[in-house]
Amino acid sequence: MGGGRRGLLPNTVKDVEEGGKSGYRRDGRNLIQEWQRQKTSLRPSVKHSYVWNRDDLLALDTSNTDYLLGLFGFSHMDYAVERDNARDPRLPEMTKAAIEVLQRDPNGYFLFVEGGLIDLGHHGNKGRKAVTETVELDEAVQVALSMTNPSNTLIVVTADHAHSLSINGYPTRHTDILGIAETSDMDYLPYTTLLYGNGPGFQDHTRGMRPDITDDDLLDPNYRQSAAAPRDSAAHSGDDVGLWALGPHAHLFTGVHEQSFIAHALAYAACVGDGLTFCGGNRFRRMPSAGGGGVGVNGGIGGNRSSPGNNNNNNRSGGGGGGGVNGGIGGNRSGVNGGIGGNRSGVGGGVNGGIGGNKSGVGGGVNGGIGGNRSGVGGGGGVNGGIGGRSTGGLNGGVGANGGIGGKSIGLNGGVGGKSTGGLNGGVGGNGGTWVNSRGRDRGNRRWQPQGK
Structure with missing residues (x-):
């Protein structure tokens, strides 16, 4: 679900919402119709729906929907502060519909939700648009938390990059984040709390001094916060970004990591892929360690009594x-x-x-x-x-x-108790209970049972 109908329609077809515009595809393919035909051909019992406006989405019977395609804009969807609420759904509403459809699968699901307009707002140095889109994402996270169980659902929130946005000055308590931080003690002109390192918000100092923003409408959605260097579109930055997680294996997402680590940690927790997973162990091909030294996965190192x-x-x-x-x-x-x-x-x-x-x-x-x-x-x-x-x-x-x-x-990392065979990290914990029905690494179907029962 999202925007982008233009990329799925051929240039010979007018858009259903913006009739004066045609699709972008030059190969003659209508991918929306192809998607519908594909789902119809699966089997008669499969239920699929294509929706392009908010009313259709909210009226959808998600309990009777197996596949859902929602395209709510010819191009990008509108910003929250400019959205036609009668036409376009909110990000939390799309998140709710997606979970309702996906949670019907007994084998679980993977859902990716992006607050994509946060990035576009920052590229334009438009602080209010970026901030309100961040609030939309926060509400979508709250929807996901309310509809899932943290005992069996992992929720990870992060970003793919940062922007040159900075929060500046010493604003007084209760000052609007979009407002004035303070007046400079050098040129005695005010500056906003939000500023950018580069972007279209740069203003030429034609009078040899910064522009006076005292009378500017700082809450205008199209107001551009000041930028230190001119650029047609603000660039990304190299700042670290936040990483938050709740649910099974959330401990894997603590600390500072390379960005690519997140994908591997998700695959491990979800038991997908050919690498190291929680369910299937290490599927990587074992490499021999060098004779007399070196480091090997699952391999010892040393000389005496080991072959080169x-x-x-x-x-x-x-x-x-x-x-x-x-x-x-x-x-x-x-x-x-x-x-x-x-x-x-x-x-x-x-x-x-x-x-x-x-x-x-x-x-x-x-x-x-x-x-x-x-x-x-x-x-x-x-x-x-x-x-x-x-x-x-x-x-x-x-x-x-x-x-x-x-x-x-x-046990793999230490045996536990009488004659039980422990799983990962063995079997005995507080109050003398033991893990039963657990052999080897982890085959599921574990339950906690006090000793003697």
Whole structure:
């Protein structure tokens, strides 16, 4: 849904709304009609709708619609402050209709909502248009939050780039964001709170001083905030942009990331694509680590007892090794997610790794078991990690958040409890409950059950 009918209509067809204008396509194709024919040919039970105005959208029976195409403008849709509300739907209304149609699919859905006119407003240095479009996007987010469940729906809000907009001065409390910030103590002329680094808002200083904006209508939708450098269309900027998330795997979107990371994190959380996903594990082809050193995914690093270029993920990881992701380092026969230490004992800690050698170990690790194959000295605690050995638990026991204590349990990042087979990060957590119906990485259908039931 959006604008852009001109791009789907041939240049021989007049627009349904703006009859004096024809489509842009020179290949004779009418993609709107092609879309309708395609949906009709699927099967008789498939229900599809094409709408081009607000009334038709609001009257649509979304509970009986499988496919929806909405084109509400010949070109771009109108800005919120200039919109004909009887003709054009608001972004929150389009968002609501989209979710109502998509949520009928039992397999879930992906919805992309863009406040595209925010960008156009900034390109013209038109602060009011950009701000009101941002409010429209905020309301669309609120609609999405109200219609979804954060326990099973991930909502991510971000931007593809920033603009040279800046918020300036020391305006008094309750001052309109579109208003005057203050009067300069240099030229004694007022300036607005919103200013741009470049764009069409630049004004020539023909009198050798800045223009006086005291009597300007700053709330006019077409008022251009001042820009420092002239440009026909304001350029994007290199500023970091905000990134907010709520729902499953929202923790992946904290901190500062390269922009391309977001797509990979979304694919991981949604279990789509050929890369690393929450549901399917790592589907990347395993690459051998270089002999005697290097770093390999799921591969150990080191020399003693490892073949040159061999990936020593399970048995015979090299003594004196180096570091690897989920890879064994050191020990004689470290298991999955490898141990750290010497030939038969280890001191220290490892990430996602067991700690210790074949028979004993001292120390602690994150997501790692503590102790050797048969005993652990002094116990210790690991986050999400099991404690103890195969046969004997660590002396004095140990406790880790979401981590179990005991033997014979096997988990990717640490076994948990009796003879259960844990999933990612094993199985035991607060109040002594265990995860049941969970084997391997994660096969779904998990439920929480207190011990003894």
